[in-house]
Amino acid sequence: MPHDHPDDAHPHSLLPSDPALRVKALESLLVEKGLVDPAALDAIIETYEHKIGPQNGAAVVARAWREPKFRTALFTDATAAVSEMGFYGRQGEHIVALENTDRQHNLVVCTLCSCYPWPLLGIPPGWYKSDAYRARAVREPRKVLAEFGLELARDVALKTWDSTAEIRYLVIPQQPAGTQGWSAEALAALVTRDAMIGTAIVPSPA
Ligand code: FE
DSSP, X not given: OGGGOTTSSSTTTTSOSOHHHHHHHHHHHHHHTTSSOHHHHHHHHHIIIIISSHHHHHHHHHHHHHOHHHHHHHHHOHHHHHHTTTOOSTTOSSEEEEEOOSSEEEEEEOSSXXXXXXXXXXXXXXXXXXXXXXXHHHHOHHHHHHHTTOOOOXXXXXXXXXXXXXXXXXXXXXXXXXXXXXXXXHHHTTOXXXXXXXXXXXXXXX
């Protein structure tokens, strides 16, 4: 397999020179043959570009910070709790929420491929799918976090969770100091995608 040999002079010679062009050609062909409806394709793309993304996960985190009852429900059955907020669908069938505390920080990876809670975070970033992240998040997670700019205190345990097709994890970061009583919208604006993967925390805005 050419992909196993990064030093190969033509490592990607089997890949199309322009994937976007190939996709366009395939789409045209499928539409022409009446196999797909272009409006349906547009709707899917629109959904993933504008409606599904880390803002969904951020809304869940903000609510968990503000509402103790929701927080309990989230850690009891996250799939049900987030479905109730309208977040469900492909790649989000079994969501598990992980609680960051003073004593434990959680980090999510998919060592096999790129499993990810799509309805809550959208499409995974490129680095999440990289061989380096997938291997090192398990082997040397503290080093990986340091490279993301997160130096974890020695007395904080670090647990890496391996996603699968069956379970998708969402990290619930700790609420930063100085944000008690903030609105859900203001809190959600602080929560980044990386904080919900575990490669970052939510810093205090002060
Ligand atoms: Fe995967």
